[in-house]
Amino acid sequence: MNLSYILLIPFVPLAVFLVLGIFNQKIKPAVSGYVGVAGLAISTLLSYYTAFQYFFVHGKADGVYQTFVDKFIWMHFTESLHIDMGYLIDPISVMMMVVVSTVSLMVNIYSRGYMKGDDGYTRFFAYLSLFTFSMFGLVLATNLFQIYIFWELVGVSSFLLIGYYYTKTSAIAAAKKAFIVTRFADFGFLIGIFIMGYYTGTFDFQELTNPEGVVILNWASTSFMGLSVITWALILIFMGGAGKSAMFPLHIWLPDAMEGPTPVSALIHAATMVVAGVYLVARLFPMFYLVEGGFALQIVAYVGAFSSLFAAIIAITQTDIKRVLAFSTMSQLGYMMMALGVSGFEGHEGVGYMASMFHLFTHAMFKALLFLGAGSVIHAVHSNYLKDMGGLRKYMPVTNITFLIAALAIAGVPPLAGFWSKDEILVAAYENSQFIYYIGVFVAGLTAFYMFRIYFGIFWGKDTKYEHTPHESPSSMTLPLLILAFLTLIAGFVPFSELVTADKTGFEAHLNLPLAAIAVGVGLIGIILAWIFYKKENDLATRFASAFGVFYKWTSHKFYFDEIYFFMARKVFFKSVAAPIAFFDKKFVDGTMEGIGNKTVLVSRKIKAIQSGKVQDYAFGFVAGVVIIAFVFIYIWTN
Amino acid sequence: MIPGVSITEILTLTSILFFIGIYGFITRKNLISILISVELILNASVVNFVIINKYLFPDVLQGVVYSIFIIAVAAAETALAVAIIINLYRQVSSVEVKETEVMKY
């Protein structure tokens, strides 16, 4: 299989970024939009071509999808431990490439309309291209270190894009928050990488994840605090993944990240970057599953399940539509993590893995669609808040239909994309753990409820008086909506179980009818409840909310998590840890340093006259020196 | 060799010239005076070249050729220095060293 062109996929966006970044002021906005879209179109076509070649032309050899790797040694530490740079082509990376390129392309097209007239138009496209490049790099990484480099690059571009409106204080704060929280998580990731490198002697994915390889067979060789060091490393790496994927308790940055422009939310905080954590776990899945009986995987499962439930509950009470979508994203990511957590490895047991990837794929499509739809609404109404919207179906038919399709998909209504992937997740959960299965079903119901709450809130409900009549968005914005809606309709029929599985062999997936019926039923209940509550303007919802009282208040404040972190940081951490350290630092460390500094200043004041910049003084010193040296050499050291 | 004049006498003369130049270079506060002092220093060294060539190695021409080079460089240096001084004068209306010291800020 000829893969020589594969480097073009990441490097075309990089070239676009460089061109747009360097000639920022010199390029007309219209041109930069086209350049961005054209660059991504190339990447997208190549990704599709790769996927087609990989899955259907080349296909399996001996029943297993091959892995293609091309790399060179970049940094050399020991014989086995070195950092490589290269690309790795296997089912999940091909699948991710398709997701990333598709969503990126859609978002680029969409942004041409959404960002029109904005000052930083070219800058925006440059950032988008940088992000896409980093994401491709992350997807194609061949080893832990390469993935880490691109992981951070993705973080940086996410930071730049959240803080895109850099004159807005809240945007800056959100960008910093996202960066710091994910950095904190990445710290764990980095330590995990170091531990992994130290104890296994390799960073390479293929060596690490080979089920018959030395790394996995010798996991028990060193242990620390009752667990294998490899397990510790996996937990730490998962911490990094949890930070990026906004898993509880590192989720707090995601809602704030909605300060960025809506296309950014769609691209980064819904479809691509946030799934990097899921991708990372999937990448290392054989390790998670086989080391120490899957202990680390258990953690993944429970964190995922809890995040999923937690976020779904919060999403019900939020009034900012983008925040609802943000929590929904978090909830769905939890779903994917959970699916990975309950997965097995071989054959049909790997249904969770497959379902997770499947859900990642479909979720990217319909969540991007939801965000872009929300962006279209925001574009028309100039507000993020549900209270400012209502009855928009008359004004925005295309947005209405596409949003409805996406909402139905996420609620798991057949035959839309979300139904198939969600069903597989629930099957996997049911086979593994009843407890997680019930959480999953409950979350499915909640998802349907909150999604239709905002759907009815935006497009039905009361007829809000608008200052100027909202109108349908321009075609550059509706076109991606329609394309994504189409993809949402058909994505569910992609035979994922044949293509993307844990052991790369593929298996026969079949619909588990009773489980599917339960899931769909729960989803429909959620929709109907939302219909009752929000279809017509009524006070049912308010009454219901007041009936729950305290709980509602808690939930609408996101269980006070921001406040708890704030309190933890401000009161506990600052007072008990930071303050004494600061005291020591000020008195002793700083004291010494300042003493040195002050002395230096004093001395320099004294000798400042020497360095006067007066050439004649220098000449004097020079001549005096020459005379003295001549004197010394002629009369004293004469022998 | 010059009849009736020994090499030490001429070297004494050039040493005095040299140190007069140095004295002027250090103490003068005017750029043109400094330029004149530099000319003195250069001339003292040129004479040294020539005289040593003449007295000690009369068969070769190295000293003479070197002094021609030194004169050429000195002429170039003077031309540049005068150009700089005039430009400076246009900027700060002065050719005092004190006034030009602000350039370092």
Add this chain to the structure above:
Amino acid sequence: MLRSVVYLLFVLIGIAGIYFLADYNFLAAIQLTVYAGGVVVLIIFSVLLVHHIEMQLEVANRKKQLLTGLLCFAGLAVFLTTIYSHPFDVAGKTVTTTTAQIGERLLDYGPGGFILPFEVISVLLLAAMIGAIIIAKGEKKIKNKQPHKSPEPDEEVSLETEQEIQLDRILNEKSTVETE
């Protein structure tokens, strides 16, 4: 100020006299044309250009003068003692050098030839010439300048023409020139 330049002229002519005595007639001629003819005129022009009648010559403070004087005397002492204690091996014969010999030596590319430094010095002079013109021109637009039809014979000449233009301007401002 002007007087000190005239004294410099005397010093230079005196040095030219030394060259004559040493039987280096060509060198003496160079000394007279380049130094007495070129450099001194240049310096005189610059003195005339930049000096106003009300200008006070600033002199270094006493302490510095004294210190420098001491230093110079110390240096002189070191020099002189060295010179007088060194046994010079004076050849004692007189060889008359002709200009042709100097020219041959300068253009000789065999061993002991000076063709390379000669070329380098020509480039240096050219660069100095251009540099001097550009610096002295200052903020005037170089673009508008007419290209010279013939190459300048010497860099000082071009500078002098520059300065004459300047001189006219300053004289038009009715500021008189003064001497030390």
